[in-house]
Ligand SMILES: Nc1nc2c(ncn2[C@@H]2O[C@H](COP(=O)(O)OP(=O)(O)O)[C@@H](O)[C@H]2O)c(=O)[nH]1
Ligand SMILES: [Mg+2]
């Protein structure tokens with residue numbers, strides 16, 4: 001789904017040594033932030049990049065199977081090959097800040113490309129008539145999951161009063 005939207009996707013495993021070289025190359029001389037759910041292996045990957053540093057990773061063997069949260073602050077490290085990497089705590093909730101609700105669809109490339117085709121130029125793509133985004137979902141040109149993500153993020157922005 002993401003590849004078809006021209007996002008770069010890398011399947012990576014530190015345990016089985018898969019996809020690491022290609023990902024490491026992308027980090028060269030850049031500052032990269034690692035983000036994602038707790039327990040997916042962010043700190044393990046950062047550890048792999050920093051031989052000898054040994055930052056804390058999670059033990060998932062606890063009774064809950066969920067382990068404990070060990071990364072509690074964002075930490076930035078210098079990469080031996082040049083560049084920096086920021087390890088972050090797991091995400092419980094994603095909050096969008098500094099963004100108007102009306103702008104949200106601009107951050108979905110497949111929506112951005114179709115915005116001019118909505119009847120209303122301030123269409124929120126929820127219940128307006130002649131909405132090009134909803135039509136594209138019906139026509140399966142926009143993936144339903146992406147539309148669901150859009151609606152969920154929009155809802156969370158409304159809850160927080162944006
Ligand atoms: N099977 C497998 N387990 C991994 C991999 N990377 C990390 N883990 C394990 O997953 C657990 C959580 O890893 P951690 O790096 O702390 O996750 P974080 O919360 O995203 O920082 C630890 O027990 C790791 O040993 C991997 O590529 N494959
Ligand atoms: Mg971590």
Ligand SMILES: [Zn+2]
Nearest residue numbers: 118123125131
């Ligand atoms: Zn619309």
